[in-house]
Amino acid sequence: MKLISALGLTQGFQSMVTHLFMQTKNFKQIFLWPIILGLLTMIGLVVALLKDDLLENISLLGLVIPIVVITYFYCIKKQ
Amino acid sequence: MYIKSIKTWAWVHKWSSLVSTLFMLLLCLTGLPLIFSHEISHLLGNEVEAPDLPATTKLASMDSILANAKALYPSRVVQFVFRDIDEDKTWTVSLGKTATSEDDTKFVMLDSRTAKVLDEPKFNEGFMYVMFKLHVDLFAGFPGMLFLGLMGVLLIVAIISGVVLYAPFMRRLAFGEIRKDRAPKLKRLDTHNFLGVVTLVWALVVGLTGVINAWSDLVIKYWQFDQMSSMIAPYKGLPPPTHYASLQASVDAAQAREPDKRLGFIAFPGTDFSSPHHYGMFMRGDSPITSRLFKPVLIDAETAKLTDSRELPWYLATLLISQPLHFGDYGGMTLKIIWLILDLITIVVLWTGLMLWWKKRKQHVPDIETKIRLNEAY
Numbered sequence: 001m002k003l004i005s006a007l008g009l010t011q012g013f014q015s016m017v018t019h020l021f022m023q024t025k026n027f028k029q030i031f032l033w034p035i036i037l038g039l040l041t042m043i044g045l046v047v048a049l050l051k052d053d054l055l056e057n058i059s060l061l062g063l064v065i066p067i068v069v070i071t072y073f074y075c076i077k078k079q
Numbered sequence: 080m081y082i083k084s085i086k087t088w089a090w091v092h093k094w095s096s097l098v099s100t101l102f103m104l105l106l107c108l109t110g111l112p113l114i115f116s117h118e119i120s121h122l123l124g125n126e127v128e129a130p131d132l133p134a135t136t137k138l139a140s141m142d143s144i145l146a147n148a149k150a151l152y153p154s155r156v157v158q159f160v161f162r163d164i165d166e167d168k169t170w171t172v173s174l175g176k177t178a179t180s181e182d183d184t185k186f187v188m189l190d191s192r193t194a195k196v197l198d199e200p201k202f203n204e205g206f207m208y209v210m211f212k213l214h215v216d217l218f219a220g221f222p223g224m225l226f227l228g229l230m231g232v233l234l235i236v237a238i239i240s241g242v243v244l245y246a247p248f249m250r251r252l253a254f255g256e257i258r259k260d261r262a263p264k265l266k267r268l269d270t271h272n273f274l275g276v277v278t279l280v281w282a283l284v285v286g287l288t289g290v291i292n293a294w295s296d297l298v299i300k301y302w303q304f305d306q307m308s309s310m311i312a313p314y315k316g317l318p319p320p321t322h323y324a325s326l327q328a329s330v331d332a333a334q335a336r337e338p339d340k341r342l343g344f345i346a347f348p349g350t351d352f353s354s355p356h357h358y359g360m361f362m363r364g365d366s367p368i369t370s371r372l373f374k375p376v377l378i379d380a381e382t383a384k385l386t387d388s389r390e391l392p393w394y395l396a397t398l399l400i401s402q403p404l405h406f407g408d409y410g411g412m413t414l415k416i417i418w419l420i421l422d423l424i425t426i427v428v429l430w431t432g433l434m435l436w437w438k439k440r441k442q443h444v445p446d447i448e449t450k451i452r453l454n455e456a457y
Contacts, residue, residue, distance in 0.1 A: 073256075
């Protein structure tokens, strides 16, 4: 990789090469984050429906986290 | 074998999405203002508030509330008396041409303590009404509802097939990676996959509960056939009542039967939620969930005596619980804003999906295997 950078190749090409070298992910690796976020969403939706107190507000966090994740990856993180 | 099944899933995803996308975009757009319908009508000044009176002020008799509403439209038939879940200062009376007619219904809002007429809200006109009708039945009544329900089923199919396809496209990508510096189509693809998978459960829940709501008329018809008919069986064949007992006495009888619940709405004789001989008193609890689960108490409209009251069957309970999960109206402003953001994200998912198809429809379309390989080569 250092060699490629040293040769002054574009960042795009670099990431292209990174992808070719990246190991294929297995099922667990692909779906770990989607499943965690899905469970958080589910807990948030259901607990807020059952409870009408502090727990409701905590459970709403479960719904906010996916939005935070989107903001982080889409707007903040440098790809 | 693997590639063949991926091909099938890709076909399912493409067609279930294409058929339903435009309707889903419409539902997402019309749903946006509906999330805030309460706030919007408040802002537009369409909502009249009851004056503040000392908390000890006694409630007016339901009979005088009813009489004052009827006095405005003496030739009409009272259909329902209802109010919002968090409202206790007013009642709204709906008056139709007949007990079941749905067009040109008049609404009269009265103060629950003084029985004075406060307002005549127009629920069946204006911007919010148009949004509501487009969202619920496309102005096409019952067939429109069933049609949108079918589109909802396609959405669910599209979501599930989309999750299956997520795997092959993510084999060499990190979670949340958006290739912004590559070709626009790759950015679009990554955006579609990422936003779609993160909002997956919410979209499934809202889609599924939307489908359940689309069948609400059928569910209610079945409830009438299944439960109401046996509750009112002793009254079968009797001529309609010639006089009606006091509404307040009827409300009291229902309250005595369910002392821990509050009156949610009253269905008048002849409507879909009562019989020609009964007031249907629908009692609700206090928690977010029990306040949705109306318990019907049937009161004889001639004698103000209890006829029957039964627990809700599972299918009606499912319908009533699916409503808040679709509307997002059970967690205050926080939940409404979450609903708004997730709705907007869903619009992006629908739009990027549509664009992915549109941009390449004229190109030579490689099969899904090549597409995955191309995706990984970048």
